[in-house]
Amino acid sequence: MRFATIDFNGEPRAAIDFQSHYRVTPFGDLSQALRAFDGDVMALADITEFESVEAADATLLATTKTPNKIICLGLNFTDHVAEMRHDRPPFPTLFAKYPLTLTDPFAPIIKPTISNAMDWEVEIGVVIGKAARNVSEAQALDHVAGYTVVNDVSFRDYQNRTSQFLQGKIFEATTPVGPHMVTRDEVDDANDLAMTLSVDGEIMQQGRSSQMIFSIAETIAYVSQILTLEPGDLLSMGTPSGVGAGRDPQRFLQPGELMESSVEGIGALANRIVGPGSPMS
Amino acid sequence: MRFATIDFNGEPRAAIDFQSHYRVTPFGDLSQALRAFDGDVMALADITEFESVEAADATLLATTKTPNKIICLGLNFTDHVAEMRHDRPPFPTLFAKYPLTLTDPFAPIIKPTISNAMDWEVEIGVVIGKAARNVSEAQALDHVAGYTVVNDVSFRDYQNRTSQFLQGKIFEATTPVGPHMVTRDEVDDANDLAMTLSVDGEIMQQGRSSQMIFSIAETIAYVSQILTLEPGDLLSMGTPSGVGAGRDPQRFLQPGELMESSVEGIGALANRIVGPGSPMS
Numbered sequence: 001m002r003f004a005t006i007d008f009n010g011e012p013r014a015a016i017d018f019q020s021h022y023r024v025t026p027f028g029d030l031s032q033a034l035r036a037f038d039g040d041v042m043a044l045a046d047i048t049e050f051e052s053v054e055a056a057d058a059t060l061l062a063t064t065k066t067p068n069k070i071i072c073l074g075l076n077f078t079d080h081v082a083e084m085r086h087d088r089p090p091f092p093t094l095f096a097k098y099p100l101t102l103t104d105p106f107a108p109i110i111k112p113t114i115s116n117a118m119d120w121e122v123e124i125g126v127v128i129g130k131a132a133r134n135v136s137e138a139q140a141l142d143h144v145a146g147y148t149v150v151n152d153v154s155f156r157d158y159q160n161r162t163s164q165f166l167q168g169k170i171f172e173a174t175t176p177v178g179p180h181m182v183t184r185d186e187v188d189d190a191n192d193l194a195m196t197l198s199v200d201g202e203i204m205q206q207g208r209s210s211q212m213i214f215s216i217a218e219t220i221a222y223v224s225q226i227l228t229l230e231p232g233d234l235l236s237m238g239t240p241s242g243v244g245a246g247r248d249p250q251r252f253l254q255p256g257e258l259m260e261s262s263v264e265g266i267g268a269l270a271n272r273i274v275g276p277g278s279p280m281s
Numbered sequence: 282m283r284f285a286t287i288d289f290n291g292e293p294r295a296a297i298d299f300q301s302h303y304r305v306t307p308f309g310d311l312s313q314a315l316r317a318f319d320g321d322v323m324a325l326a327d328i329t330e331f332e333s334v335e336a337a338d339a340t341l342l343a344t345t346k347t348p349n350k351i352i353c354l355g356l357n358f359t360d361h362v363a364e365m366r367h368d369r370p371p372f373p374t375l376f377a378k379y380p381l382t383l384t385d386p387f388a389p390i391i392k393p394t395i396s397n398a399m400d401w402e403v404e405i406g407v408v409i410g411k412a413a414r415n416v417s418e419a420q421a422l423d424h425v426a427g428y429t430v431v432n433d434v435s436f437r438d439y440q441n442r443t444s445q446f447l448q449g450k451i452f453e454a455t456t457p458v459g460p461h462m463v464t465r466d467e468v469d470d471a472n473d474l475a476m477t478l479s480v481d482g483e484i485m486q487q488g489r490s491s492q493m494i495f496s497i498a499e500t501i502a503y504v505s506q507i508l509t510l511e512p513g514d515l516l517s518m519g520t521p522s523g524v525g526a527g528r529d530p531q532r533f534l535q536p537g538e539l540m541e542s543s544v545e546g547i548g549a550l551a552n553r554i555v556g557p558g559s560p561m562s
Binding site: 068069074089090091092093094095096098099100101112114133158161162163164165166167170171172223225226227228230 | 349350355370371372373374375376377379380381382393395414439442443444445446447448451452453504506507508509511
């Protein structure tokens, strides 16, 4: 099953994708919907009160804009660790984003004037279903509602100003997420999917999630020892090699460029970079 | 004026402190109340529908449990930077916490079995009032609703597992916040307040917020260039020297110990450390 968050008369609403049309729920996004159903994504499919929107008329929004937690993995792909000249980490490297950092799957993204090192990172997003606390690796995937695509757009100059990545990872409305959430039962093995990022059609990243150092189940089990993963929380699993900061010479995003991020079987984002004075911004 | 979040028939509610009694609002905590009034804390005082609770009967809860963002400063006190053997940073070092990490001002705090390096950090908490985006340092304090006390309890073993502090800063229900929020007009200069932390009555930290490298206004102005600070967001301004990890020999919190954190004119937290099997846990 595929879920999305779509525009409904100017308001975001979680919706179920029936190919020809979307069944629109009363919830403002998928995280709100999952919280209302204690993370039971299949129960969400059973709701009896809904509106319909034709697929052709649907504007797809960020699958989630209200996760209680966004937890991202850094340095989680063997080849990306090498290009960033880091050692292979013995533990998952975790950092946060904020809800306001998220944006829609096809939204233009403003290049802030204060950063000159705007970079891409295609990632697999994991949306938590049922709450997870102290779960084993074997149980962990039972707590996944589904998968989505995240582009962890990063501002390397800010990321490297201090020891902590956070400030380079949280610029407002710069992390697109979507366009759908594909439920776990429809994905054979999220730990082995092709991932691609292109800029103006030129392929920059081409990896597979099999290169992940910490799997999705390992990460959920690890984090759940620290605090409860709640329905609608978003994990972003890290990126393969090919980021702009790792290239020689380095290359960063400029206004006018089109950035496309895709994960096999999950979906694709397409975001135009715009200047702060652009009519699209 | 002083605000708090108190227990009202088993539910948390934002409330106004009238010394003899609390005026109880319909909002679940101060962040929810501030969001409902676009951050106008004084408008919140004017609401006409409320319940009353006698001060003697009030149980004080975390001033906020639902901030959209918790942004913490690391290495922000000159003497703490020295004890942690870091260089004085040219930019604010920012990291996040999650709402689920927060707990009540007098709650017992469970020492997790997986960490053996549970440490204290008394801090000034800044609750954002009106939204702040690209504000100047001169305007920044107009966006502060008030101040509260935060103990940024940190798990040094997890904090140092990777380059990113996050996982050592987010253990569930380990960061007490409260017991009141004192509005900005009642605090002469939040950048010059005495701060104290004791364990079983022994003073461990005794500093002044005048030692902060980045002031509250500088921090708000800086972050507001990156993303909007929203009503009810919580900033935690960093800690002075005297943390357990900086002592020789190092000293970490053990079950049974009572940790008291106070900021002059703002308030004091008192939290007993308990083991995971404790009847209080």
